[in-house]
Amino acid sequence: MALLQISEPGQSSAPHEHRLAVGIDLGTTNSLVATVRSGSAETLPDAAGAHLLPSVVQYHSDRPPTVGAEALAAVRTDPSNTIVSVKRLMGRGLEDVHHLGTGLPYDFVTGESGMPRIRTIAGDRSPVEVSSEILRTLKERAEESLGGELTGAVITVPAYFDDAQRQATKDAARLAGLHVFRLLNEPTAAAVAYGLDQRPEGVYAVYDLGGGTFDISLLRLHRGVFEVLATGGDSALGGDDMDHAIADWMMQQAGIEPDDDRSLIRRLLHEARHAKEALTDVDEVGVSVDGPGGKTWSGTLSLEQLNTLIDPLVDRTLAPCKRVLRDARIKPAEIDGVVLVGGSTRVRRVRERVAAYFGSEPLANIDPDRVVAIGAALQADVLAGNKPDSEMLLLDVNPLSLGIEIMGGMTEKIIPRNSTIPVAKAQDFTTYKDGQTALAVHVVQGEREMVDACRSLARFELRGIPPMAAGAARIRVTFQVDADGLLSVSAREQISGVEAHIEVKPSYGLSDGEIERMLRDSIDHAREDMDARSLREQQVEADRLQEGVRAALEADGDALLSADERAAILAALEELGRARQGADTGAIKTAIAATDRATRDFAARRMDAGMKQALAGHRPEDFLPGDQD
Amino acid sequence: MHTGLDKNFFELFGLPESFDVDLSRLAILYRDLQAQLHPDRHAAAAEAQRRLSVQMTAQVNEAYQTLKDPLRRARYILQLQGIEDSETDTRMDPEFLMEQMALRETLESAREDKEPVARLDELTAEVDRARNQRLQQLRVALAADDETALRQALTLTRELQFLEKLVVEIEQLEDELLP
Numbered sequence: 001m002a003l004l005q006i007s008e009p010g011q012s013s014a015p016h017e018h019r020l021a022v023g024i025d026l027g028t029t030n031s032l033v034a035t036v037r038s039g040s041a042e043t044l045p046d047a048a049g050a051h052l053l054p055s056v057v058q059y060h061s062d063r064p065p066t067v068g069a070e071a072l073a074a075v076r077t078d079p080s081n082t083i084v085s086v087k088r089l090m091g092r093g094l095e096d097v098h099h100l101g102t103g104l105p106y107d108f109v110t111g112e113s114g115m116p117r118i119r120t121i122a123g124d125r126s127p128v129e130v131s132s133e134i135l136r137t138l139k140e141r142a143e144e145s146l147g148g149e150l151t152g153a154v155i156t157v158p159a160y161f162d163d164a165q166r167q168a169t170k171d172a173a174r175l176a177g178l179h180v181f182r183l184l185n186e187p188t189a190a191a192v193a194y195g196l197d198q199r200p201e202g203v204y205a206v207y208d209l210g211g212g213t214f215d216i217s218l219l220r221l222h223r224g225v226f227e228v229l230a231t232g233g234d235s236a237l238g239g240d241d242m243d244h245a246i247a248d249w250m251m252q253q254a255g256i257e258p259d260d261d262r263s264l265i266r267r268l269l270h271e272a273r274h275a276k277e278a279l280t281d282v283d284e285v286g287v288s289v290d291g292p293g294g295k296t297w298s299g300t301l302s303l304e305q306l307n308t309l310i311d312p313l314v315d316r317t318l319a320p321c322k323r324v325l326r327d328a329r330i331k332p333a334e335i336d337g338v339v340l341v342g343g344s345t346r347v348r349r350v351r352e353r354v355a356a357y358f359g360s361e362p363l364a365n366i367d368p369d370r371v372v373a374i375g376a377a378l379q380a381d382v383l384a385g386n387k388p389d390s391e392m393l394l395l396d397v398n399p400l401s402l403g404i405e406i407m408g409g410m411t412e413k414i415i416p417r418n419s420t421i422p423v424a425k426a427q428d429f430t431t432y433k434d435g436q437t438a439l440a441v442h443v444v445q446g447e448r449e450m451v452d453a454c455r456s457l458a459r460f461e462l463r464g465i466p467p468m469a470a471g472a473a474r475i476r477v478t479f480q481v482d483a484d485g486l487l488s489v490s491a492r493e494q495i496s497g498v499e500a501h502i503e504v505k506p507s508y509g510l511s512d513g514e515i516e517r518m519l520r521d522s523i524d525h526a527r528e529d530m531d532a533r534s535l536r537e538q539q540v541e542a543d544r545l546q547e548g549v550r551a552a553l554e555a556d557g558d559a560l561l562s563a564d565e566r567a568a569i570l571a572a573l574e575e576l577g578r579a580r581q582g583a584d585t586g587a588i589k590t591a592i593a594a595t596d597r598a599t600r601d602f603a604a605r606r607m608d609a610g611m612k613q614a615l616a617g618h619r620p621e622d623f624l625p626g627d628q629d
Numbered sequence: 630m631h632t633g634l635d636k637n638f639f640e641l642f643g644l645p646e647s648f649d650v651d652l653s654r655l656a657i658l659y660r661d662l663q664a665q666l667h668p669d670r671h672a673a674a675a676e677a678q679r680r681l682s683v684q685m686t687a688q689v690n691e692a693y694q695t696l697k698d699p700l701r702r703a704r705y706i707l708q709l710q711g712i713e714d715s716e717t718d719t720r721m722d723p724e725f726l727m728e729q730m731a732l733r734e735t736l737e738s739a740r741e742d743k744e745p746v747a748r749l750d751e752l753t754a755e756v757d758r759a760r761n762q763r764l765q766q767l768r769v770a771l772a773a774d775d776e777t778a779l780r781q782a783l784t785l786t787r788e789l790q791f792l793e794k795l796v797v798e799i800e801q802l803e804d805e806l807l808p
Contacts (some may be wrong), residue, residue: 223659224664383672393670422668424684483669483686545675548673548675549675552678595675596676597677599675599678603675603677607678607681607682611685615643
């Protein structure tokens with residue numbers, strides 16, 4: 001029997017131009033964009049040469065918002081219109097925000113959904129819109145520097161982000177006009193930057209100490225599957241705390257009384273930060289500060305003194321390390337490598353203590369500020385189809401269990417945590433009243449047994465159930481989590497075959513109407529035309545589809561299609577091409593849907609052929625013992 | 630339409646419907662199926678193909694989790710044979726229930742023991758023995774392929790579920806006892 005030759009699905013066998021793709025690290029304090037150029041990943045600087053973009057957005061009454069260093073400079077002068085650390089607000093409800101909110105100088109108002117908005121001089125803005133300004137800035141930076149339109153991006157999110165936070169991140173990208181290939185977990189991205197995905201297997205710790213947050217994640221790599229074993233951290237611990245410790249010591253040495261002199265404290269913190277950074281290269285550094293009354297104090301900060309000052313802070317990072325190791329039932333000695341992420345891991349004492357705790361020298365030769373963006377760029381390059389021979393495949397897991405509310409405020413788990421995604425589970429429901437035609441379902445995320453202790457994800461109603469006696473209907477609801485960790489729900493009444501209508505109302509997300517309105521708003525700002533924008537979106541989608549179908553035809557058309565079937569697909573493609581040339585957005589949409597329909601069977605056959613190939617492409621020696629799970 | 634979506638888990642992996650599964654082979658097949666089907670492999674493809682890729686990858690993930698675990702595999706085989714565990718029929722062998730009660734008492738008393746960790750280790754060994762014994766019996770029962778043997782297999786899966794729950798409780802207590 002002749003074996004069919006089948007190329008990697010979704011990838012063209014013909015040489016093609018290099019597609020522009022980026023990795024974006026959307027951080028709490030700073031954000032970065034990186035890309036792969038001539039084989040190596042690098043972060044892209046702005047016109048002034050700065051790679052880090054401060055994640056700060058300032059709104060104005062008379063002009064579009066400013067983002068980055070300029071906005072950061074306005075934090076003190078215009079606090080209520082200058083939004084910092086918006087990442088902490090993503091996918092959160094008003095109650096959570098008040099909980100976080102000590103010291104947040106913003107006025108919050110509620111929107112039509114549960115998502116809070118910040119009152120600014122330019123109008124009410126949701127965290128999603130604020131984030132989209134940061135993403136837009138990075139997108140423009142990349143397009144200018146690469147000289148073309150981006151095909152897509154990989155955006156990183158913390159491993160512990162729940163569905164609402166991931167959805168909010170994806171919505172922000174959509175507002176910024178970015179096509180998201182994939183949301184990638186930050187620790188996984190860091191591991192990829194170090195090429196750990198190339199190794200056969202191992203357990204790795206990713207130690208991420210930033211300016212104001214600390215995260216520790218344990219990953220297990222097993223046959224190309226990256227599994228997040230456990231995550232932990234401290235959302236209020238970072239390099240800023242080291243600066244405060246040094247500043248306190250300087251005040252003590254200089255005999256300055258702690259008071260409310262904001263400008264003095266600022267100067268002290270600046271000097272402290274400077275000294276901390278200098279001590280990564282030298283063993284002592286001169287420090288001085290102009291105290292009250294014009295008196296200048298000068299002294300010396302030794303490395304030893306610095307270590308004494310920050311040791312208690314490093315101890316506070318090791319406590320969550322211990323906890324995650326215990327959660328994962330892993331001993332420090334079983335860790336095969338430690339990856340350092342975040343600017344504060346440049347501090348020598350941090351490296352020493354981490355090395356001592358895990359018993360191995362940490363991986364630190366990639367700039368810890370850029371390592372996440374670099375890993376994301378490497379995956380974006382693969383997903384854009386620029387590396388057809390790459391075997392990289394990152395399988396993530398869902399970080400939290402997904403369940404539904406049942407009687408008595410309890411939860412029933414549907415998809416347990418750490419399930420490899422994508423994952424789908426079906427659950428059967430029935431009616432409890434005669435003639436009942438609707439059913440309310442409440443989806444929650446979390447590990448606890450009571451609904452109130454979990455995060456509410458969404459509520460939806462199944463409507464259109466045919467009236468039957470109580471308990472007679474069999475409604476199968478399928479919960480599907482995609483590769484980005486995002487949930488979708490579908491339902492079907494088993495006896496009548498009626499597809500029930502589902503309206504998912506995200507508890508802390510944006511409704512489609514809100515996104516639509518935000519798109520309009522953001523376009524007003526960019527002085528762009530809404531119609532032009534949606535036309536462009538459909539054209540890009542049409543191009544992507546044409547290219548995808550052509551590549552598929554070229555690879556498998558001869559083997560899998562009859563002449564008639566091929567002709568039907570070509571006809572749909574031709575119609576799509578014609579619509580694409582015109583300026584009728586609706587016509588392109590229709591042609592896209594028609595092409596999608598025309599290729600459905602072909603897609604299924606390609607998948608089937610791919611499976612056959614996976615199962616057939618083995619020789620007996622592949623299954624020798626010693627490879628036991 | 631002939632997609633993997635209507636295949637059973639064994640067919641999906643091209644394996645015979647049997648309780649005996651070569652785990653190393655299963656793991657390799659899983660990886661290779663993922664390499665073909667995963668949405669990341671279809672990022673540039675048409676919408677229909679991407680949607681299908683998510684569904685099929687989810688199916689392969691579910692199949693892998695089921696076939697990899699002996700108890701879940703056994704229950705799945707019984708389900709394919711039309712033998713479902715009904716919630717109304719919860720009769721258990723009295724002897725087994727007595728044995729369970731004894732094991733649970735040991736677990737409870739371990740908390741007050743002078744050397745609780747050592748007691749728990751002994752208990753774990755005992756539960757492991759009980760599990761392995763039933764897994765062996767399960768293998769024989771599932772190979773026999775007659776109604777009586779399959780009914781017996783169903784009973785064994787229930788007992789194994791009890792034992793697995795006990796393992797979880799032992800682990801929880803171990804966590805509590807650790808400093």
